[in-house]
Amino acid sequence: MTRRVVLTGLGVVSALGVGAARNFEALREGRCGIGPIQRINSDKLSIKIAAEALDFDGAELFTRSEIALRDRVTQMAIVAAREAVQQSGYALTDKEALRAGVVIGCSMGGIHTMDDSFREVYANDKQRVHPFTVPRNMPNAPASHLSMEFGLKGPAWTVTTACASSNHALGQAFQMIRSGMADTALAGGAESGLTFGVLKAWEGLRVMSRDGCRPFAKSRNGMVQGEGSAIFVLETLERAKARGATILGELIGFGMTADAHDVVQPSQDGAERAMAAALIDAGVTAEDVDYINAHGTATAANDKTETAAIRNVFGAHADKLAVSATKSMHGHCIGAAGSIELMATIYALGQGVVPPTINYDEPDPDCDLDYTPNEARERPMSVAISNSFAFGGLNAVLAARKWTGA
Amino acid sequence: MKFTDEEIERKVIDIVAEQTMVDNKTVTISSTPEELGIDSLGLVEIVFAIEENFDVSVPFNANDPSTSDFDISSVGSVVAAVKKLIAEQHGG
Structure with a gap:
C-alpha cells in the first residue's frame, strides 16, 4: 500500500x-x-x-x-x-x-x-x-x-x-x-x-x-x-x-538529478530530467500541472535555461502554465529557498492565488512563459511543482496537490 | 600606487596569460577572450586578479558582461579600462 x-x-x-x-x-x-x-x-x-x-x-x-x-x-x-x-x-x-x-x-x-x-x-x-x-x-x-x-x-x-x-x-x-x-x-x-x-x-x-x-x-x-x-x-x-488535522496540501512527487556538467553553469538537461522525474513520481502528466514555482534566480543563465527546460518538458502545455519566481520578493534564501518556495506553492494551491514575479519591467524573447508579472492572479489550481537547481549541478523538484478532501 | 602605461599593459597581459595557462608572448593587445578560450569563470578570476594587482574595484557583472561598464572585448580594451579605473579611483 x-x-x-x-x-x-x-x-x-x-x-x-x-x-x-x-x-x-x-x-x-x-x-x-x-x-x-x-x-x-x-x-x-x-x-x-x-x-x-x-x-x-x-x-x-x-x-x-x-x-x-x-x-x-x-x-x-x-x-x-x-x-x-x-x-x-x-x-x-x-x-x-x-x-x-x-x-x-x-x-x-x-x-x-x-x-x-x-x-x-x-x-x-x-x-x-x-x-x-x-x-x-x-x-x-x-x-x-x-x-x-x-x-x-x-x-x-x-x-x-x-x-x-x-x-x-x-x-x-x-x-x-x-x-x-x-x-x-x-x-x-x-x-x-x-x-x-x-x-x-x-x-x-x-x-x-x-x-x-x-x-x-x-x-x-x-x-x-x-x-x-x-x-x-x-x-x-x-x-x-x-486526528482531524487541517490539511494544507499533499506532497505527491519528488525528482532529483545531477547535471554532471559544470559547477556553476546551469544545465537544461539536468533541469528537464528533474522536472520529468517529479511528474512520473507523482503519477501526473505534464497537462495536469497548473503552476510552477520557478527556481528563477534572475541570473542571465538560469532564467533562460529554466524557461527552455520547462518548454521541453511541458510542450504546448507550457503556454497554459502559471509560472512565478517568488525570489523577486523574498530573495534567494539558498538552503532555505526550496522550503520558502514550497510555502508559496502551497499558498497558491490552497488559496487559488498565483503569487507574482515582481519587478518584471521588460519581456525577454528568451524567457517567454507566463511569469505572472507584478500582480498576483486568481486561478483555481490543482497540481504544482517547485523547482530548485543548485550550484554544483544538483537539481530537486517537488510536486504538490491541492487538498480537496479526498 | 603608480603604474606607467607600459606596466599596466604588461601586467594585464601577464594576468591573462597566467589565467589561460599560455605563454605571455601568445597574448597580444588584440587577443579576444574567445580566441584565448576564456569562459565566464575565467573572466571572473581575471577581474579579481586585476582588482588585487591594481587596487581598483572593477564594475563587472558576469550575468551580462556587455552591459558592465568594463569593456572585455579584447586585451587592449581591458588595458584601456584598467587605465581609466586607476585614473578615476586613484586620481591618475
Whole structure:
C-alpha cells in the first residue's frame, strides 16, 4: 500500500515577515522584501541590498543562554517550527515520537557564529573564540535543536546541496514517510548567511545584482541574497485524518538529478530530467500541472535555461502554465529557498492565488512563459511543482496537490 | 600606487596569460577572450586578479558582461579600462 503524505503545519520566517499569515499577505500583495542592508555595516560591500528578515530579532525571542547555543539560523528554524507545530496540533505519544523525523536543508550552517569568531582571532587579535562556536556553527544544529525542542526521536539529519538543500530535505522526508520509515516529520530549510564574509564571497562570483531581483525580465542582472526558514509538519494522510488535522496540501512527487556538467553553469538537461522525474513520481502528466514555482534566480543563465527546460518538458502545455519566481520578493534564501518556495506553492494551491514575479519591467524573447508579472492572479489550481537547481549541478523538484478532501 | 602605461599593459597581459595557462608572448593587445578560450569563470578570476594587482574595484557583472561598464572585448580594451579605473579611483 502506498502511503500518502500531507502537510498539516507550516511556519515561516523571511524578509516578508515572521509567520505564514504575513508571508501569504505579502505574496498576495506582491510586496518586496529586498532593501538596503541594515543588519550589518555595508560600507565595504559593493552589493548593498539583500532580503533581510528585519522583523526577526532572536534577542526578543530567546534567553541569553539559549542564544549562546543557537546561531541566528537555528533561532529562525525554531521559530518557524514552533508555528508549524502549533498550527498542526502536532501532539505525539512517546511511541509516535520514535517514528517522528526531522529533515532540514541548510547550506551554510551557523555562519554568523563563524564570521564573528574568525573576525575576533584574525582581525581583532583575540586569543580565543566563544566556547560554543562549534555547536552553534554545525550545519546540523537547526535539525538537532528541532529534534530536542519537540522530542522527535526518529531519523533526523541535514541536507546540504546549496540552493536545492531544502527541496532535497523535503523530498527525502516525503519519501521516508511514504515508504514507512517514519510516520511524521518536521521538514524544510533554514539559512541565514547575510554576513560580511559570505556577502564578500558572493560578490566575488559576480552574479549578484546591485539594484534588484528581476527574474525572467530582460533587465535582470543577477540574484539578491535572502535569509529565512520555512518548516512544515509532514505526516501520513491516515494519521492526519484520524486526528482531524487541517490539511494544507499533499506532497505527491519528488525528482532529483545531477547535471554532471559544470559547477556553476546551469544545465537544461539536468533541469528537464528533474522536472520529468517529479511528474512520473507523482503519477501526473505534464497537462495536469497548473503552476510552477520557478527556481528563477534572475541570473542571465538560469532564467533562460529554466524557461527552455520547462518548454521541453511541458510542450504546448507550457503556454497554459502559471509560472512565478517568488525570489523577486523574498530573495534567494539558498538552503532555505526550496522550503520558502514550497510555502508559496502551497499558498497558491490552497488559496487559488498565483503569487507574482515582481519587478518584471521588460519581456525577454528568451524567457517567454507566463511569469505572472507584478500582480498576483486568481486561478483555481490543482497540481504544482517547485523547482530548485543548485550550484554544483544538483537539481530537486517537488510536486504538490491541492487538498480537496479526498 | 603608480603604474606607467607600459606596466599596466604588461601586467594585464601577464594576468591573462597566467589565467589561460599560455605563454605571455601568445597574448597580444588584440587577443579576444574567445580566441584565448576564456569562459565566464575565467573572466571572473581575471577581474579579481586585476582588482588585487591594481587596487581598483572593477564594475563587472558576469550575468551580462556587455552591459558592465568594463569593456572585455579584447586585451587592449581591458588595458584601456584598467587605465581609466586607476585614473578615476586613484586620481591618475
